[in-house]
Amino acid sequence: MEMPKALVVRGGWEGHRPVEATGLFLPFLTQNNFEVRITDSTAVYADAPTMAETDLIVQCVTMSSIEQEELAGLRAAVADGCGFTGWHGGIADSFRASSDYLQLIGGQFATHPGKEPARRTGDETDNFLTHTVDFTPLGREHPITAGLDDFTLTTEQYWVLHDDLIDVLATTTHPVQPWHPWHRPIASPAVWTRRWGAGRIVVTTPGHSLDVLENRSVRTVIERGMLWASRTASAS
Template sequence: MSERKALVVRGGWEGHAPVEATELFLPFLREQGFEVRIEETREVYADAAALAETDLIVQSVTMADITHDQFKGLRAAVEAGTGLVGWHGGIADSYRNSSDYLQLIGGQFATHPSKEPGLCGGGQEDNYLKYTVEMTDLGRKHPITEGIADFELDTEQYWVLHDDLIDVLATTTHPVQPYHPWHRPITSPAVWTRLWGEGRIVVATPGHSVDVLQDANVRTIIERGMLWATRTA
């Protein structure tokens, strides 16, 4: 059997440590029999021949741009069966300039609520909150999250705008606080899958920093997600 091929595309905002974060998963991919190619730009997405040979794309690109041809190539690859997996802003806040990309992914980062103003000091930690990732009924039996109980994190809690074509494996709820303007709790998807053509997409919103990705639950979800999304044809 020929070796499966994974393409790691990374870049964008350095605050999400795209190099360090993706390096964390390279040993796993190679142990699972993937030949891994790493790209620091999105130009490879316009290379139809390269994507046709790619079974899995792992993307960690936050707050960047994508050209029409690059997105067209990415979408065509997914529709043809290439899996697409990512975490946090590396997939849910990648290309704000492309509404078509938002449709492909099915969910878009809107914000990460902050702590009480009096506890904020102006750093990234202002947005670190203790919150719970709760498995849905589907998540309790899905291959990506089966056997994983609800778990707590202390990091950015993503508020996500999404559509109904995603299959939600886990959620997180933003509570009402006197220093925030919303009036009832808001539940956002925290882990979801999406079928697009012949392809499978997996998004996990935890993953702001390497230590979060090293959490046993988060890492297991992402690694299982990679295997589940890999081209099945």
């Protein structure tokens, strides 16, 4: 039986440690019989023969830009049944200037609210808030998240703009604070899936740093999401 093929695409902003972050999941892919190809360029998305034989794309490319033919190749591959997944800014804050990419994903990072101004020290921890990831009724039954309990993280809490074509498996709520301009709590999707043509997409918003990716619940969601999104699963 031919091994399923996974394509790991990494790059963009180095603050999210794309090489080390994706490296955490390479053993899992290998253990699940994927043949893994790694690239540091989105140019592969324009390679039609490679995309046609790829069963799963794991992307970790924060911000950056993408050429039109590359994006067209990505969208076509997903619509044809290739799975697409990633975490944090590597998928939810990629290619900000591309509306076609945003439509494909169904949600876009807007901000991560910070601490009270008087408690800020000028480093990245200014944006680390203790918050809960709460599974939805759908999430409590979905193969990616079934059996997991709500969990708490102290890290960036993503505020996501999204459409209603996504299936939300978990949310996180931004509270009202005196130093913020909003007037009621805002619930943002923290884990969602999306069907696009014959393909499956999974987005997990926690994952700013390696320790978050190594959190048992976060890692479980990402790893199960890889298996669920793969063409080999969606075709069964």
